[in-house]
Amino acid sequence: MGHEKKNMNKVRFILLLIFICMIFSYSMIFGVFKSDIVVHILRSLLRMLSGYVLALILGVFTAIILNLSKYLSYAFKPLISFLISIPTITWVPLLLIITGISEKTIILTIFLGSYFAILYNTLEGFENIDQNLLKAGKTVGYDNFELFIKVSLPASFNNILVGMKLGIAYSWRALVGAEMLGATSCGLGYLIFASRKFYDMEKMLITLLIIGFLGYLFNIIIIKFIENNTIAKWGYRE
Amino acid sequence: MNREKILKIILPFLTVLLIFFIWELLSKFGIINSALFSSPSLIFSSIASSSVILQHILNSLLRLIISVAIGYILGFLAGIIISDSYKFKFLEDLISFFMSIPGIAWAPVFILFLGFGNNTIIAVGILTAFFPVTYNILHGLKGIDKNLFNLGDVFCYNSFQKLYLIKLPSITNYLLIALKLSFARTWRTIIAVEMIAATMFGLGYMIFDARELLNSKIMFSGIILSGLIYYILENFCIHHIEEFTVIKWGMKKRI
Numbered sequence: 001m002g003h004e005k006k007n008m009n010k011v012r013f014i015l016l017l018i019f020i021c022m023i024f025s026y027s028m029i030f031g032v033f034k035s036d037i038v039v040h041i042l043r044s045l046l047r048m049l050s051g052y053v054l055a056l057i058l059g060v061f062t063a064i065i066l067n068l069s070k071y072l073s074y075a076f077k078p079l080i081s082f083l084i085s086i087p088t089i090t091w092v093p094l095l096l097i098i099t100g101i102s103e104k105t106i107i108l109t110i111f112l113g114s115y116f117a118i119l120y121n122t123l124e125g126f127e128n129i130d131q132n133l134l135k136a137g138k139t140v141g142y143d144n145f146e147l148f149i150k151v152s153l154p155a156s157f158n159n160i161l162v163g164m165k166l167g168i169a170y171s172w173r174a175l176v177g178a179e180m181l182g183a184t185s186c187g188l189g190y191l192i193f194a195s196r197k198f199y200d201m202e203k204m205l206i207t208l209l210i211i212g213f214l215g216y217l218f219n220i221i222i223i224k225f226i227e228n229n230t231i232a233k234w235g236y237r238e
Numbered sequence: 239m240n241r242e243k244i245l246k247i248i249l250p251f252l253t254v255l256l257i258f259f260i261w262e263l264l265s266k267f268g269i270i271n272s273a274l275f276s277s278p279s280l281i282f283s284s285i286a287s288s289s290v291i292l293q294h295i296l297n298s299l300l301r302l303i304i305s306v307a308i309g310y311i312l313g314f315l316a317g318i319i320i321s322d323s324y325k326f327k328f329l330e331d332l333i334s335f336f337m338s339i340p341g342i343a344w345a346p347v348f349i350l351f352l353g354f355g356n357n358t359i360i361a362v363g364i365l366t367a368f369f370p371v372t373y374n375i376l377h378g379l380k381g382i383d384k385n386l387f388n389l390g391d392v393f394c395y396n397s398f399q400k401l402y403l404i405k406l407p408s409i410t411n412y413l414l415i416a417l418k419l420s421f422a423r424t425w426r427t428i429i430a431v432e433m434i435a436a437t438m439f440g441l442g443y444m445i446f447d448a449r450e451l452l453n454s455k456i457m458f459s460g461i462i463l464s465g466l467i468y469y470i471l472e473n474f475c476i477h478h479i480e481e482f483t484v485i486k487w488g489m490k491k492r493i
Contacts, residue, residue, distance in 0.1 A: 071245065
């Protein structure tokens, strides 16, 4: 049964891929896009990557610092959960006047979109670690660093992954918004916004599909891939 | 134990106060540029003294409620209809695909059709609210125990009774998740679309308009208010609904 379901998912995925390829080839043949679409996509992905990786590293790092003391995490946790609920796009106009219309604004927006979600969930994960595991680690004779790498991180990885998932969704949304308002020449959001001025319906709809497809891809491929290779392997989840 | 509880409440307030205090000092002594970064006293006085802000908030909230209400009802109907028939199975993938398109990406398309103003904002809001609801209801309906339907057959329920007595109570949890998700996404999207497409009022419009005047205190108050409104919506309104339904019925544990 499970095997069949897996195959079914594969078939579905391949069908979707074919669908997207058809759209691409259609748009290439009829000249809706020239090869510049690749530049737009790569530019957006690059911005996404730099903002997101920065948020991931800093988020986990901040969570480690806040986890040092119980009172520190008491003090900051409600504030962080409030900061998550601020719509990311509202930072864009402010960043525009502080850093100017540039790459910095867009990357900072992506960073702000995913940072708080990752931080909050990682902190939650660190707090809910089974104390017995830590005690067992100490019994084996791990020092603090080893304890963190070998016990805390794997034990809270489930929550970190939740944060990563949320963060990737938030920051992809933020990226499109930020590119609409703050990009000067490249990016998918810019493309969709600029083609509005020329009443270029085909271009807009196809860009829309590409944006959706990339968002879908992040979730399915990257997150699922990480999930299958970590949590599922360690037996936390089916 | 008791001391711990008190600390848990007091410490966050102290941190926020401390942050505001440092921010105030920094801008007072000119270490950070007060034209760009403003200061807490300016922000709060502008929130308190301005009557226009209330108008902006009310407009945004009205748009939110209208679009979530319409999107929720449409999404609910679509979910029930799609799950009823095998012919519509292929739509499931399409829905989970469309769910991953950011709401704001639709805005330029809708501007072409509907023009600037409320029409576009509400249309995009409905679209963003629609997909998560349908997706969640489909997921919920898939997970219902088949024996319940057999029981319904034994009782000779017609399809309406099956919907009302079996399907709806068993997916209440998913209905609430759908409500939460659609509120969260639609709020974000509406603020974003207001930046591009609003003509008069709305929190997003207020923030974006303040940028042109370099009015950073209004921008900061917009950011804080938009976060606060959503925070209140989720943690008080929706939590209360949960308390009265799923938590009371034992479908979800109290956190």
